[in-house]
Amino acid sequence: MTSKTDGVYDRTPLIAGNWKMHMDHFQAVSLVQKLSWTLADHDHNFDEVQVAVFPPFTDLRSVQTLIMADKLELVYGAQDLSQHDAGAYTGDISGDFLGKLGCSYVLVGHSERRSVHGETDDLINAKVHAALRHELTPILCVGEGLDTRQANHHVSFTLEQLRAGLSGLEAEAVASLVIAYEPVWAIGTGEVAGPADAQEMGEAIRQAIAELFDTETASSTRVLYGGSVKADNVAAMMRQRDIDGVLVGGASLDDEEFANIVRFEHHLVTD
Numbered sequence: 152m153t154s155k156t157d158g159v160y161d162r163t164p165l166i167a168g169n170w171k172m173h174m175d176h177f178q179a180v181s182l183v184q185k186l187s188w189t190l191a192d193h194d195h196n197f198d199e200v201q202v203a204v205f206p207p208f209t210d211l212r213s214v215q216t217l218i219m220a221d222k223l224e225l226v227y228g229a230q231d232l233s234q235h236d237a238g239a240y241t242g243d244i245s246g247d248f249l250g251k252l253g254c255s256y257v258l259v260g261h262s263e264r265r266s267v268h269g270e271t272d273d274l275i276n277a278k279v280h281a282a283l284r285h286e287l288t289p290i291l292c293v294g295e296g297l298d299t300r301q302a303n304h305h306v307s308f309t310l311e312q313l314r315a316g317l318s319g320l321e322a323e324a325v326a327s328l329v330i331a332y333e334p335v336w337a338i339g340t341g342e343v344a345g346p347a348d349a350q351e352m353g354e355a356i357r358q359a360i361a362e363l364f365d366t367e368t369a370s371s372t373r374v375l376y377g378g379s380v381k382a383d384n385v386a387a388m389m390r391q392r393d394i395d396g397v398l399v400g401g402a403s404l405d406d407e408e409f410a411n412i413v414r415f416e417h418h419l420v421t422d
């Protein structure tokens with residue numbers, strides 16, 4: 152069996168920063184520059200640990216221009232997309248446009264989209280399909296609220312979201328996509344799920360994918376944990392066998408803090 156503490160990973164770790172509705176396009180350029188310099192100072196190897204940022208839509212063109220001009224190895228994505236490819240959908244953004252802006256990833260079904268915008272599992276599934284049509288890798292977000300956790304229904308609830316989100320997909324697509332487990336009660340609250348909680352869900356997600364598709368697919372899909380991740384708690388999460396990375400909100404807005412999260416292997420050695 153591979154050992155994460157020896158720096159051996161079954162899947163390439165992904166550290167993703169979701170900026171939410173923070174950072175205008177001037178601030179975005181500054182943050183990407185500072186983050187890149189800090190990662191360069193750390194001699195970060197992007198082949199070993201992938202780093203992605205998720206700025207607001209209005210920043211994407213500026214981020215693309217900077218990354219192309221400076222040949223940065225950071226990748227980026229959008230926080231949402233439309234289920235439609237084009238048409239009379241005022242305010243919506245097509246996956247086609249995101250692909251043309253060089254996005255690699257797109258978040259789908261973030262809990263804030265589910266709760267603030269009433270996104271249903273069916274809509275989220277349609278968005279996953281839309282992302283794949285435009286060669287964007289969806290990061291499908293799932294996770295339970297506090298009441299569900301307290302009732303001890305968190306696994307069945309989250310797996311229901313997972314199954315609905317993956318409906319109608321081919322195994323090959325599922326193998327390449329990313330699932331983010333984000334317990335809603337741990338988002339922006341300072342409450343972090345315990346590493347054992349994250350592992351319990353990571354394992355349950357992988358098991359469900361094996362049952363829906365096959366074990367090879369399940370062993371390829373990356374599972375992230377999200378919810379109040381900081382530099383001082385990332386290492387414990389990354390030690391968990393079925394956790395392949397983290398989706399970071401607030402702490403991704405600070406280049407030093409985010410770079411220290413990216414550097415989780417350093418904490419694995421020194422913790």
Ligand SMILES: O=C[C@H](O)COP(=O)(O)O
Pocket residue numbers: 169261333337338339340341377378379380398399400401402
């Ligand atoms: O997308 C990120 C998650 O919502 C976590 O946010 P947070 O790190 O601010 O708790």
